[in-house]
Amino acid sequence: MSKPIIILEDVSKSYGAVPVLRGCSTAVSRGEVVVVCGPSGSGKSTLLQCINGLEPYQSGSILVEGVEVGAKKTDLPRLRTRIGMVFQHFELYPHMTALENVVLAQVHALRRSRKEAEARGRRLLDRVGLASKADTRPGKLSGGQQQRIAIARALALDPQAMLLDEPTSALDPEMITEVLDVLIELADEGMTMMVVTHEMGFARRVADRVIFMDQGEIIEDSPTKTFFSAPVSQRAKLFLSKILSH
Amino acid sequence: MPDVISQNMPFLLQGLVTTLRIAALTAIGGTLLGLAVGVAVQLRLPFVAGLLRVYIEFVRGTPLLVMLFICYFALPALMGLHVTAEQATVLGFVLFIAAYIAEDVRSGLRSIGSGLVRAALATGLTRLQSLRLIIVPLALRRIIPALFNQYVRLLKFTSVASVIGVQEFTGSAMLVNARVFAPVSILIFVALTYLILCLLLSSVGRVLHAYLAA
Numbered sequence: 001m002s003k004p005i006i007i008l009e010d011v012s013k014s015y016g017a018v019p020v021l022r023g024c025s026t027a028v029s030r031g032e033v034v035v036v037c038g039p040s041g042s043g044k045s046t047l048l049q050c051i052n053g054l055e056p057y058q059s060g061s062i063l064v065e066g067v068e069v070g071a072k073k074t075d076l077p078r079l080r081t082r083i084g085m086v087f088q089h090f091e092l093y094p095h096m097t098a099l100e101n102v103v104l105a106q107v108h109a110l111r112r113s114r115k116e117a118e119a120r121g122r123r124l125l126d127r128v129g130l131a132s133k134a135d136t137r138p139g140k141l142s143g144g145q146q147q148r149i150a151i152a153r154a155l156a157l158d159p160q161a162m163l164l165d166e167p168t169s170a171l172d173p174e175m176i177t178e179v180l181d182v183l184i185e186l187a188d189e190g191m192t193m194m195v196v197t198h199e200m201g202f203a204r205r206v207a208d209r210v211i212f213m214d215q216g217e218i219i220e221d222s223p224t225k226t227f228f229s230a231p232v233s234q235r236a237k238l239f240l241s242k243i244l245s246h
Numbered sequence: 247m248p249d250v251i252s253q254n255m256p257f258l259l260q261g262l263v264t265t266l267r268i269a270a271l272t273a274i275g276g277t278l279l280g281l282a283v284g285v286a287v288q289l290r291l292p293f294v295a296g297l298l299r300v301y302i303e304f305v306r307g308t309p310l311l312v313m314l315f316i317c318y319f320a321l322p323a324l325m326g327l328h329v330t331a332e333q334a335t336v337l338g339f340v341l342f343i344a345a346y347i348a349e350d351v352r353s354g355l356r357s358i359g360s361g362l363v364r365a366a367l368a369t370g371l372t373r374l375q376s377l378r379l380i381i382v383p384l385a386l387r388r389i390i391p392a393l394f395n396q397y398v399r400l401l402k403f404t405s406v407a408s409v410i411g412v413q414e415f416t417g418s419a420m421l422v423n424a425r426v427f428a429p430v431s432i433l434i435f436v437a438l439t440y441l442i443l444c445l446l447l448s449s450v451g452r453v454l455h456a457y458l459a460a
């Protein structure tokens with residue numbers, strides 16, 4: 001754990017008059033795994049999307065590797081290649097094979113040669129256990145397989161950090177483990193991650209910290225042990241009791 | 247095959263070739279123009295998008311024959327240049343069908359969820375790259391059936407060109423008829439030929455759509 005790679009300071013955002021983030025501050029250090037949880041609509045997805053500039057914010061500051069995300073002169077495409085993102089609904093390109101999905105941004109955003117990109121793509125597909133599916137289109141694959149390809153697509157850019165927005169919540173129960181296993185391995189290798197998830201077993205196992213959000217605010221930002229054994233806020237307690245009871 | 251047909255085959259074939267040439271040029275030009283217009287309108291390009299909407303509405307409210315007259319009589323008169331009947335035909339048809347194709351392109355673009363766009367941007371692709379590499383190719387695949395409907399439609403409406411003296415298939419057949427007067431055999435032959443071509447075209451569309459479907 002060294003210097004922070006992502007720093008949020010007093011970030012606020014609203015859609016029109018509706019505030020969705022209120023004064024959010026936190027920092028994620030290199031190698032740290034942070035789990036973000038909270039009720040639906042609390043702003044978790046918005047928070048992640050602000051970090052790589054997919055959503056603008058109105059005040060405060062977000063620094064990624066020292067670069068202000070919201071600054072006009074920031075080269076967002078370049079910044080985004082430094083941060084891998086994984087979505088709830090995979091969002092693979094349906095008209096391309098698994099390998100093409102993993103190759104595309106390497107060639108067009110990083111300007112790698114196709115040959116190099118394909119070699120890297122195949123290694124990553126192999127790593128997520130899907131080497132045999134390189135030439136298959138996403139539509140022919142299960143949700144778990146699609147999400148593992150989406151993870152490979154993000155990793156292909158050699159990101160410095162990963163943002164994952166409910167990576168398992170669209171999956172059938174029997175496929176959740178295969179995706180979590182990949183993420184656990186990543187965490188063990190020291191990948192910096194922010195993961196929005198309600199998989200509390202996963203959080204206990206790999207998270208260094210847990211952030212709890214409610215109504216656009218970061219209510220709690222504690223080491224994992226503390227969060228589960230003695231959450232500070234009443235709202236987090238309530239949330240935990242609900243989520244752990246089923 | 248009736249004698250009137252076989253005896254006049256070379257002449258009829260010549261007309262058919264003209265028809266196919268006009269249809270192919272119209273399909274290519276109309277698709278390119280329709281794609282450009284559809285993308286520009288959907289992206290709400292400032293100023294341009296408004297003008298293009300006017301163009302689309304204008305074409306959709308104008309009969310094909312009027313469009314053809316505009317390109318054959320009005321445009322040359324206004325701009326003082328000489329166009330052949332076939333050039334005017336292709337121009338008029340392209341301008342006509344492109345307006346409809348642009349609407350198909352727009353509905354294809356609209357069908358692509360914002361999640362996919364975000365995913366593309368999140369990998370560091372620029373807006374233009376995600377449009378060129380993902381959104382447009384995907385939209386085009388989805389609208390293949392609609393596109394081929396337009397191709398079938400334009401193949402049939404090429405016959406309108408005979409009105410300004412282009413010797414395409416229908417026009418040639420009518421010339422033969424004027425000479426030999428055998429309307430029944432000739433028109434059955436003409437109709438069957440269009441029917442077969444249209445069926446061929448739509449099955450190409452179906453195969454292509456199934457092959458590229460995602």
Ligand SMILES: Nc1ncnc2c1ncn2[C@@H]1O[C@H](COP(=O)(O)OP(=O)(O)OP(=O)(O)O)[C@@H](O)[C@H]1O
Pocket residue numbers: 015020038039040041042043044045046047
């Ligand atoms: N494009 C938008 N326009 C207006 N309001 C929006 C938009 N996107 C999100 N919101 C609102 O912002 C708030 C936060 O949304 P967000 O998706 O970040 O929540 P979340 O914590 O990720 O919820 P969930 O657990 O359901 O994914 C919600 O109240 C939502 O309705």
Ligand SMILES: [Mg+2]
Pocket residue numbers: 044045046165
């Ligand atoms: Mg969300």
